[in-house]
Amino acid sequence: MNKKAKRKKVEKLKILVISGFLGAGKTTFIKEMVKNTKREYVIFENEFGDVNIDGEILRNNTEEMKENNQKNGNVELNVWELTSGCACCSTKADFISSLLVIDNTLNPDFLIVEPSGIAILSNILKNVTNTGYDRIKMFPPITIIDAGTYFKYKNKYDEIFIDQIKMAAYIQLSKVENMVDEELQLIYEDIKSFNPNADIFTNDYHNQNTDYWNALFSGELVKTENSDLIDVKNKMKNVTYKNSYADNPAIFVSFLEKLISGFYGDINRAKGVFKGNDYNMHFDVVDTNYNITILEDSSENKAVFIGNPIDKELLIKELDEMRNLK
Numbered sequence: 001m002n003k004k005a006k007r008k009k010v011e012k013l014k015i016l017v018i019s020g021f022l023g024a025g026k027t028t029f030i031k032e033m034v035k036n037t038k039r040e041y042v043i044f045e046n047e048f049g050d051v052n053i054d055g056e057i058l059r060n061n062t063e064e065m066k067e068n069n070q071k072n073g074n075v076e077l078n079v080w081e082l083t084s085g086c087a088c089c090s091t092k093a094d095f096i097s098s099l100l101v102i103d104n105t106l107n108p109d110f111l112i113v114e115p116s117g118i119a120i121l122s123n124i125l126k127n128v129t130n131t132g133y134d135r136i137k138m139f140p141p142i143t144i145i146d147a148g149t150y151f152k153y154k155n156k157y158d159e160i161f162i163d164q165i166k167m168a169a170y171i172q173l174s175k176v177e178n179m180v181d182e183e184l185q186l187i188y189e190d191i192k193s194f195n196p197n198a199d200i201f202t203n204d205y206h207n208q209n210t211d212y213w214n215a216l217f218s219g220e221l222v223k224t225e226n227s228d229l230i231d232v233k234n235k236m237k238n239v240t241y242k243n244s245y246a247d248n249p250a251i252f253v254s255f256l257e258k259l260i261s262g263f264y265g266d267i268n269r270a271k272g273v274f275k276g277n278d279y280n281m282h283f284d285v286v287d288t289n290y291n292i293t294i295l296e297d298s299s300e301n302k303a304v305f306i307g308n309p310i311d312k313e314l315l316i317k318e319l320d321e322m323r324n325l326k
């Protein structure tokens with residue numbers, strides 16, 4: 001909990017929504033933003049699924065930052081998690097009451113809302129502005145888009161994806177390091193055709209200066225309605241698994257290879273921690289890419305798998321088998 005003097009109660013709670021499809025790079029972007037702006041934030045995480053992975057990543061990151069920045073370590077970050085459903089639909093009452101609790105207890109200068117990757121951005125904006133709570137000021141939202149999966153996901157999950165484009169004031173492409181200018185230009189033009197007014201950034205945000213970061217905290221939300229009717233019910237399934245275990249990295253890699261080949265269904269996103277012998281294997285799967293980081297840390301071993309369809313029975317059976325090897 002933040003021990004600094006609280007924001008004066010006369011000031012409104014300033015909210016920045018950072019949206020983006022599953023695995024687009026929202027959490028990575030927030031980490032970079034925190035590093036570059038050194039403001040006092042509360043991050044409101046709304047994950048799809050009933051375990052929260054990103055909250056832990058953000059918290060660990062802040063601890064690390066505090067240690068590295070002993071001298072000018074004025075970064076304050078609290079992470080608030082809502083895992084009981086999607087903030088844009090059925091549990092919107094939970095979402096709104098969380099906002100009020102955050103304002104009244106943590107009272108941050110800035111609240112960053114990271115909706116789940118399949119959230120309908122227009123619904124989130126509508127929900128927040130319709131709270132009837134006049135102590136909220138919303139900045140124009142930003143959407144992070146994974147350049148590598150842009151056309152694939154835009155076509156496959158068009159309703160969610162295009163709404164996230166249409167409603168954003170800023171659009172930042174991620175994972176652009178290995179892409180050529182022509183590819184980025186095609187994406188830029190396609191995005192423009194859906195949202196001619198957005199500021200679209202196709203260059204790597206890691207190289208941006210403070211003007212870029214400060215611009216995100218200016219202006220006021222104008223557009224909250226998308227005229228298209230959106231129904232995302234049953235678009236995505238998720239499987240969560242606790243006490244995930246793999247005896248060694250080789251076994252874990254062969255599991256991930258099966259996963260990205262479609263053996264357990266069409267899984268677009270998976271993340272979490274598998275316990276190994278004396279270490280933890282942190283992993284991320286986005287589309288057909290995965291990475292594993294081996295750490296000797298005390299993170300809880302749990303994982304989430306998101307996609308549609310998912311062969312849940314087969315997936316759990318094999319996860320159980322890996323665990324029983326122990």
Ligand SMILES: Nc1nc2c(ncn2[C@@H]2O[C@H](COP(=O)(O)OP(=O)(O)OP(=O)(O)O)[C@@H](O)[C@H]2O)c(=O)[nH]1
Nearest residue numbers: 021022023024025026027028029117174175176284
């Ligand atoms: N190469 C590269 N990898 C990135 C970049 N941004 C994110 N990633 C990787 O993409 C994966 C997903 O990143 P996250 O930041 O967790 O994405 P997210 O949008 O928060 O994911 P969800 O909350 O699960 O929807 C991780 O493995 C990141 O390391 C980037 O700009 N370049």
